[in-house]
Amino acid sequence: QVQLVESGGGLVQAGGSLRLSCAASGRAFSVTVMGWFRQAPGKEREFVAGISPSGGRMNYADSVKGRFTISRDNVKNTVYLQMNSLKPEDTAVYYCAARGSAYDLVTSVHDDYHYWGQGTQVTVSS
Secondary structure: OOOEEEEOOEEEEOOOOEEEEEEEOOOOHHHOOEEEEEEOOOOOOEEEEEEOOOOOOEEEOOOOOOOEEEEEEOOOOEEEEEEOOOOHHHOEEEEEEEOOOOOOOOOOOHHHOOEEOOOEEEEEEO
16 A cells, blocks of 8 residues: 655745655555646646656656656655746646556556545646
């Protein structure tokens, strides 16, 4: 089992930055693909970014490329999402997610991720 706890959300003006963190429990973190998803009101949950167990491979949604950066610290069992140049359309609840430890492909498919955090709200004002 993997438990995920997000933090770092908040209210920020357009053009500003936030860094989200996701602390994971469990000894398998270093072999687990991690991802960030988001869900805006009235919309489906969508993929934002994913990172391989070693941190060497990342995958981003087109809407955040060049603005967001995913990273991880396998000693601290934490994955991060640095969000720069934020836009009002980035407003959403952001969720941390983990694949099972048997998988190393960084996918953007919601159902490929088996463990989810409770989410943290990010609000970007115009």
